[in-house]
Amino acid sequence: MIKKYSNEHEWAILDGEVASIGLSAYAVEQLGDITFVELPEIGAEADKDDSIAFIESVKAASDIYTPVGGEVVEANEELENKPELLNEAAETTWIFKLKVSDASEFDTLMDEAGYKAYIETL
Amino acid sequence: MSELKRTALFEQHEKLGAKNIGFCGWEMPVQYEGILKEHEACRNGAAIFDTSHMGEFFFEGNLLFSGINDTTTVDVLQLPIGKCKYGFLLNKDGGVIDDLIIYKAGEERLMFVVNASRIDIDFKTINDQLHNGVFTNASDETSKLDIQGPNAKKIVQEFVPFDLDDLGFFSFAESEIMGGFALVSRTGYTGELGYELYVDNKIAPKLWEKLVERGAVPAGLGARDVLRLEMGYSLYGQELDENTTPIEAGVGFFVKYDKHFTGKEALLKQKEEGAPRKSIAFKTNSKRAPRHGMEIHQNGQKIGVVTSGTFSPSVQSGIGIASLDTKLFDKEATLELSTGRKNIEITIEKLPFYSKK
Numbered sequence: 001m002i003k004k005y006s007n008e009h010e011w012a013i014l015d016g017e018v019a020s021i022g023l024s025a026y027a028v029e030q031l032g033d034i035t036f037v038e039l040p041e042i043g044a045e046a047d048k049d050d051s052i053a054f055i056e057s058v059k060a061a062s063d064i065y066t067p068v069g070g071e072v073v074e075a076n077e078e079l080e081n082k083p084e085l086l087n088e089a090a091e092t093t094w095i096f097k098l099k100v101s102d103a104s105e106f107d108t109l110m111d112e113a114g115y116k117a118y119i120e121t122l
Numbered sequence: 123m124s125e126l127k128r129t130a131l132f133e134q135h136e137k138l139g140a141k142n143i144g145f146c147g148w149e150m151p152v153q154y155e156g157i158l159k160e161h162e163a164c165r166n167g168a169a170i171f172d173t174s175h176m177g178e179f180f181f182e183g184n185l186l187f188s189g190i191n192d193t194t195t196v197d198v199l200q201l202p203i204g205k206c207k208y209g210f211l212l213n214k215d216g217g218v219i220d221d222l223i224i225y226k227a228g229e230e231r232l233m234f235v236v237n238a239s240r241i242d243i244d245f246k247t248i249n250d251q252l253h254n255g256v257f258t259n260a261s262d263e264t265s266k267l268d269i270q271g272p273n274a275k276k277i278v279q280e281f282v283p284f285d286l287d288d289l290g291f292f293s294f295a296e297s298e299i300m301g302g303f304a305l306v307s308r309t310g311y312t313g314e315l316g317y318e319l320y321v322d323n324k325i326a327p328k329l330w331e332k333l334v335e336r337g338a339v340p341a342g343l344g345a346r347d348v349l350r351l352e353m354g355y356s357l358y359g360q361e362l363d364e365n366t367t368p369i370e371a372g373v374g375f376f377v378k379y380d381k382h383f384t385g386k387e388a389l390l391k392q393k394e395e396g397a398p399r400k401s402i403a404f405k406t407n408s409k410r411a412p413r414h415g416m417e418i419h420q421n422g423q424k425i426g427v428v429t430s431g432t433f434s435p436s437v438q439s440g441i442g443i444a445s446l447d448t449k450l451f452d453k454e455a456t457l458e459l460s461t462g463r464k465n466i467e468i469t470i471e472k473l474p475f476y477s478k479k
Contacts, residue, residue, distance in 0.1 A: 038463070058158060
């Protein structure tokens, strides 16, 4: 399965019609120690780039924008008690899963090499 | 944009891989390894902070006839030699130009420690009120290293020629460290046992490295902000500013009225008539952190604003300080924090949020 990245530092992995969404290690590194994750509600509908979750570290707060649109089918509730999982393994810890409404949105995202080149410019 | 200033310890911070931010015109470390780790070091071990951006002034002259005693809320005539005291430099309306600590080093000698962003205005405000005496700004030559935490005494003791047990809270000694002049003060901004070392810039880098070698964990402004907020200490620019009196900021108890100081009449008037704003400390009772600028709501309307907020690792909850409109505040009604996404219920807490068991 291919992993892709958005400008806003979310990653997405598409498996059939369900996409897992997480935050890049780069983004988590910038935020520092994560203390709180507000998850989206199951069943919520979101368009690409909508802010549907929220994350806080000791020093900052940030919206999480879904890189593809769809319906939220799962939220990683473990993060409510253990937000620090994101510090430990950002690239493998998904935050929520969406049933994707338009798979072509996934194609507009950057691949890993593209994302690496992108964060070099920041 | 003007260039950010750097302390004498900038290279040490770089070597440690600090993340820097612009803070009041200075390029300062916000964190090294992580705010939680640094916070933990201060509460249970020892942390070291570079606070050299802060300002130091010296006054030499007659404390009564120079006018120096009228410049701030601190009564330097009553202050014993070897002790220091927290207080305020106010404008005529009672607004806080700065909060500061004044050290009484001799019958005719004082040191003022002030906030970095206020050095110029503080110096001018005080200097303009003096009739005589010599008032100097030593900020550019002075480094300040804060070692805070239960292990601070053991670490600092090795570097000073006197017994640190002789130094009580808010006491200090003029001494020597590594062959240079040092003022060693038992003060801090964390609520922990700790020391603030004022030394010449030339000594600071070597001293920093040695203290780190002995086990003081480098900590940045991020951890410092969490630590001070857990104690409920005010931060200039957030709880305190020129449009806020100490009474409104909830720190009126530091002011004694048995001597003259600029702004006294305004404070007395507020004491009598009541202040238009009041400060509260609150918890979110969840990991959700309040942030500076968020609104406080009650009965469906805005009644105030958060001046400081963070997640507190020590109490495992979001904590904050807010400034409320005294008239709109209803003691009985539920208080809510408007996070922008939704309103969450908050509860008023007594300070400090955290105290040692």
